[in-house]
Amino acid sequence: MDIEAVPGAVPAAGPAGGERAVPVEWTVVGSPVGPLLLAATGRGLVRVGFHADAARRERMLDRLAERFGARPVERVSGALAEAVRRFDRYFAGDPAALDPPLDWSLTSGFNRRVLRELASGVPYGTVVGYGELARRVGQPGAAQAVGAAMGSNPLPVVVPCHRVVESGGGLGGFGGGPEAKRRLLELEGVLPAPLF
Structure with a gap:
């Protein structure tokens, strides 16, 4: 183009x-x-x-x-x-809103495959484990590489790396910081909002 x-x-x-x-x-x-x-x-x-x-x-x-x-x-x-x-x-809480046209040119290879699977296969209000995401892209032993792909995501929030969590129930890392990850998951109804 x-x-x-x-x-x-x-x-x-x-x-x-x-x-x-x-x-x-x-x-x-x-x-x-x-x-x-x-x-x-x-x-x-x-x-x-x-x-x-x-x-x-x-x-x-x-x-x-x-x-x-x-x-x-x-x-x-x-x-x-x-x-x-x-x-x-x-x-504002519209679950269907965040799907603008994307330019994927800042990512390639394995990272792009992982991020595309995340964007298309982990809908609003759900989460996925690093290992499960690795399995979905045909690399079942690559959970750490999936974590690296999340860390290099040029389109966080839209390509929802905040929805990738640890298999033991922990939130896992996030480029925006743990509080931002928690807030995004609260917004999507995955985590309860804090009482205070």
Whole structure:
């Protein structure tokens, strides 16, 4: 797919392989789990980042510029506008809301297989164990590799790594932190909301 340059995009180092720069838009949205950076290409949402304070946001934007060959532009239109609307509905409690078009270009190989299975096979309000997810992608002994795939997920919340838990009942790790994981699982009705 050939994507035309977005007016105002600042060129950066070109993408690997001499490909044309891919325009990326970004914004920060408030949420019950803190500020989230959302970034999208013309193909769809490409990055969700937790704790999007100024310093962390700049690091995420620098990495996106390296990968896509142009500095991301702070603007909300097209695929990003749709993603923002869907995040608002999801955090308002709409279980069907969070399925925007996705750009999977920040993941590949085993990680992409795991994340695609997670996105399609673990619906809202359910959880899955690391070992079970490994089995589903044909690698039954790869529970630790599944954990690594969760840690490198460029699309958390949308590709719901918060729904992957330890087989013994523990929450397991989460890039947004344990409190964010707990809040997302509470929102989806998997965990009871705290009394205080």
